[in-house]
Amino acid sequence: MTRHISPVPLAKASRLLHHGPTVLVSARHEGVSNVMAVGWACALDFAPPKLTVVLDKITKTRQLVEQSGMFVVQVPTVAQLRLTHEVGNRSLTNDPDKLAEIGVELFRMDGYGDLPFVQSCSAWMACKLIAEPHNQQTYDLFIGEIVGAWADERVFKDGHWHFESADPAWRSLHYIAGGQFYATGESMVYEEES
Amino acid sequence: MTRHISPVPLAKASRLLHHGPTVLVSARHEGVSNVMAVGWACALDFAPPKLTVVLDKITKTRQLVEQSGMFVVQVPTVAQLRLTHEVGNRSLTNDPDKLAEIGVELFRMDGYGDLPFVQSCSAWMACKLIAEPHNQQTYDLFIGEIVGAWADERVFKDGHWHFESADPAWRSLHYIAGGQFYATGESMVYEEES
Numbered sequence: 001m002t003r004h005i006s007p008v009p010l011a012k013a014s015r016l017l018h019h020g021p022t023v024l025v026s027a028r029h030e031g032v033s034n035v036m037a038v039g040w041a042c043a044l045d046f047a048p049p050k051l052t053v054v055l056d057k058i059t060k061t062r063q064l065v066e067q068s069g070m071f072v073v074q075v076p077t078v079a080q081l082r083l084t085h086e087v088g089n090r091s092l093t094n095d096p097d098k099l100a101e102i103g104v105e106l107f108r109m110d111g112y113g114d115l116p117f118v119q120s121c122s123a124w125m126a127c128k129l130i131a132e133p134h135n136q137q138t139y140d141l142f143i144g145e146i147v148g149a150w151a152d153e154r155v156f157k158d159g160h161w162h163f164e165s166a167d168p169a170w171r172s173l174h175y176i177a178g179g180q181f182y183a184t185g186e187s188m189v190y191e192e193e194s
Numbered sequence: 195m196t197r198h199i200s201p202v203p204l205a206k207a208s209r210l211l212h213h214g215p216t217v218l219v220s221a222r223h224e225g226v227s228n229v230m231a232v233g234w235a236c237a238l239d240f241a242p243p244k245l246t247v248v249l250d251k252i253t254k255t256r257q258l259v260e261q262s263g264m265f266v267v268q269v270p271t272v273a274q275l276r277l278t279h280e281v282g283n284r285s286l287t288n289d290p291d292k293l294a295e296i297g298v299e300l301f302r303m304d305g306y307g308d309l310p311f312v313q314s315c316s317a318w319m320a321c322k323l324i325a326e327p328h329n330q331q332t333y334d335l336f337i338g339e340i341v342g343a344w345a346d347e348r349v350f351k352d353g354h355w356h357f358e359s360a361d362p363a364w365r366s367l368h369y370i371a372g373g374q375f376y377a378t379g380e381s382m383v384y385e386e387e388s
Contacts (some may be wrong), residue, residue, distance in 0.1 A: 018233050019368035019376050020214015039212050042236035044248060044333055052246060052335070054238060078382065085384040135329065139238055139337065141246070161370060171379065174213035174368075176355060179386075182213050185365065185379025188272065190279040192373075 013149035014043040021172035027064035037088030049146040060092040074121040079169040207343035208237040215366035221258035231282030243340040254286040268315040273363040317345040
């Protein structure tokens with residue numbers, strides 16, 4: 001399952017988020033793993049690469065992030081539309097078998113302990129929480145330093161997304177509201193006038 | 195030029211950013227206006243609606259935001275690919291005629307003084323800076339409360355984007371790197387299984 005996964009140099013890791021996709025955030029603490037969908041995630045810096053994610057106080061994943069100080073941000077695909085919608089709409093607090101029922105499969109990356117990565121995404125960023133209690137309490141805003149990045153080389157290779165040549169099932173999802181998403185669309189390159 | 199522009203209720207303003215588009219940030223202070231492209235902008239809250247934008251210290255727009263305490267975040271379109279790329283690659287500091295040379299046309303909204311709005315975008319959010327000096331200095335991260343929102347009803351109406359039925363020139367841009375963008379693509383609606 002992981003044979004197409006290649007490391008992404010940290011200097012290019014923020015590109016995994018530049019197009020503004022909906023992401024999945026996963027974390028684990030004391031044997032409990034969870035995954036949630038997050039529409040509000042954004043690159044924050046290139047070097048060292050950082051990102052922001054907004055995690056509501058009612059979410060179990062937020063607790064796991066605060067307790068463990070680590071999380072994974074991964075980019076789900078059009079093929080994962082149902083999974084993405086469901087992990088965003090069911091809570092581990094009320095629904096302890098949430099992940100199994102939805103069919104979320106987790107895996108580990110060598111060197112990252114038991115940090116849970118979601119199978120079949122297009123890209124993964126292992127993040128170390130940069131504790132900013134004021135932002136977390138006031139705005140539900142969490143800052144992570146990206147300490148490891150990987151992508152499925154069938155859609156991201158040599159530092160670039162290849163949505164235009166990959167199978168359309170690899171496109172990213174961009175959530176709006178009420179179960180509606182837009183997929184990533186056509187590539188457009190601006191050529192300087194000479 | 196503004197006859198298709200309708201107010202967006204503040205409760206739905208964050209939807210203008212949910213799909214993760216590249217935005218234009220504009221601001222004005224003491225008679226100087228500027229506009230820059232920002233790939234790292236994100237919704238932060240629903241009520242009152244807030245957003246984050248990352249503004250590098252070298253940018254003139256950042257100075258204008260800090261001085262005036264107000265800014266506009268607007269969503270450019272595929273028809274504005276060249277404009278978006280150029281306002282992001284030319285600096286007012288070195289190039290005082292930047293806006294005129296690129297052909298950026300500004301307008302005002304009633305009730306918002308001389309705050310500069312960029313013509314022909316698909317949506318606009320007037321923002322009041324929520325001063326967070328630590329975030330601004332350490333992370334170049336700015337938080338704004340959205341105090342007014344509008345959209346061009348040819349592409350956003352009744353609280354929803356209509357990219358699937360609008361002219362393709364209205365699609366949003368999602369910047370990657372090196373002049374490459376992806377346009378917003380196909381709409382996908384997840385229907386609950388009954």
